Amino acid sequence: MTAQHAAAPRQAPTQALRRAAARAPVRGARGEPAAVPSLPAPRGPLSRAVADVLSAGPPPDPRHGPAPDPAVADVLPGRDAWAAVRAADPYGDDLQLALHTCFELHYRGFAGVDPDWEWDPDLLRLRRAMEEAFLAALRRDVPGGSDVDAALAGLLTEPVDASGVTHHLRGAGEWWQLLEHAALRSVYHLKEADPHAWVIPRLRGRAKTALVAVEHDEFGGGRPEMIHQGLYAGLLDDLGLDPSYGAYVDAAPAVMLATVNMMSLFGLRRSLRAALVGHFAAAEITTAPSARRMARALERLGAGPRAVLFYTEHIEADAVHEQVLRHDVIGGLLEQEPELAGDVVLGVQATCLLEDRLAAHLLDHWRSRPPRSALRHPPPGLPAGPVRGPANGPVSGSVSGE
Incomplete structure (x- = not known):
């Protein structure tokens, strides 16, 4: 544990995280995260x-x-x-x-x-x-239409009174909520940018060149140690969570899985290539401001430098990426195939829809009285609210203490 870790009061992660970590793939002989997950437990x-x-x-x-x-x-x-x-x-x-x-x-x-x-x-x-x-x-469940500029316009300026998950974590979030957020987001971030790679052979000219440039950055810009998937594994490890691929799928509710399934659905269907591009643009537009808030939340709660690095790396990079995606990827695609504008709008709107559903789920659970875990398996036999840990670190036996 670093001095920065010990500097701020924490709360224990929920038993749901412990259970999910116990179901996670076994690490290799050298202790490295397992590369291939186990099948998740069925739900129906x-x-x-x-x-x-x-x-x-x-x-x-x-x-x-x-x-x-x-x-x-x-x-x-x-x-x-x-x-x-x-x-x-x-x-x-x-x-x-x-x-x-x-x-x-x-x-x-x-x-x-x-x-x-x-x-x-x-x-x-x-x-x-x-x-x-x-x-x-x-x-x-989305408004539809084919006006791409209008679909993106609402994302370019954030309301002064905006209040979402990252706003909550920055200002009032607690340690256990930060851990739940990190665990759930791992379902995507440990495969970050992989779903978007499916669209590369389906683009041409300027759109393809620009998207490959963005993906090059996502995959580390030629530096294996800076691949964003690896940076997120470092974040999880720094927070005391399991960085194994797929470790928290069993803990993730449907609202989290849907955000990743949408990317795979759009990416694997050539007919929905423009929807994948629209999704990617919407995600990059909103990443820089939310990453700035997450970095502040991590610093406020005493997280270590590897956890903070994942988000600080995204602040500047994604501010550039959203410009490239809007002007060169979407612009280049619609110059060649203007009839795909409606699918670009679908990708933007579906991203907003599913992210709003996820945010509502998290905040409804965390802001309830008493607070509840947003994971699928709240701890049986324990108080509905999270258990506080000691001021100098996590409680004995928690994921962070392992």
Whole structure:
């Protein structure tokens, strides 16, 4: 623990973080974070079906004929699968976790899961049905339109009386809330910029060149030690949390998973390339001011330098990135394909919608009386409010104390 860590009073992280860390992938022999996560625990029939299929062994060999995949058919027959998707809340835990699990096959996969499941046709059909349900909900719940400038204008100027998650953490947030925020955001930040790389081969000319320049910065600008994913792992480690990839997926509610699933959905569909660009621009526009507030929150609560570095690195970089994305990526794309303006707007508006839902979830829990954990598994048998730790550090047995 650094002197800076010991300088400020803390509160213990919730038992939910401890439980999630206990379920996280085991570290390697040298203590480094595990590179491949374990399958998350199911939350309903869809996520259970996906988990059962992936843990049943390798997919059928396609050379043996086009018969339906027996593993998928056994756990969720075709007709039942579509019925389950139609019955599921498109923003709910079950569908969002099932989607996240399917999408993760395109990233790092899971320990003990055959990588060939990534392209199993029956699993892809189920995933597409879930994608369509999620996409239909997003289209239904955003204003729509094709005026890109108007969609971005509201993000360029922040209201004086704005009050969001980072405002709360900067001014009144407590240590346990900071840890919950860090754990939940790890679901994305440990794969930061990976979903956006899917769009590179789908762009041309100025738009492609500009987006690659932004991604180059996200991936460290040629310096492996500065890759943003690695900086976030350093933040987690500095806060005493598990920096392993996927460590806190089980703790993450659907509102967090949905923000990452949206990126994967837009990135993996060529038809939604403009939506991914719109999302990326919206995210970069809002990052610099929120990163400044997070850096102040971390400093106020006594976090170490590696935790602060992640956000200070984003303050200047993302202020530049949003200019590049607005003028060169979006501008270049719409010069070539002006008919995609509506999809750019979809990406901007869907990002705002899902981030607002996540913020409401966090603040509703943290500001309740007594305060409650925003994670999926509040500690059973303990007071509804967080337990205070001693002024000189975390309580014994907490994640920060391990």
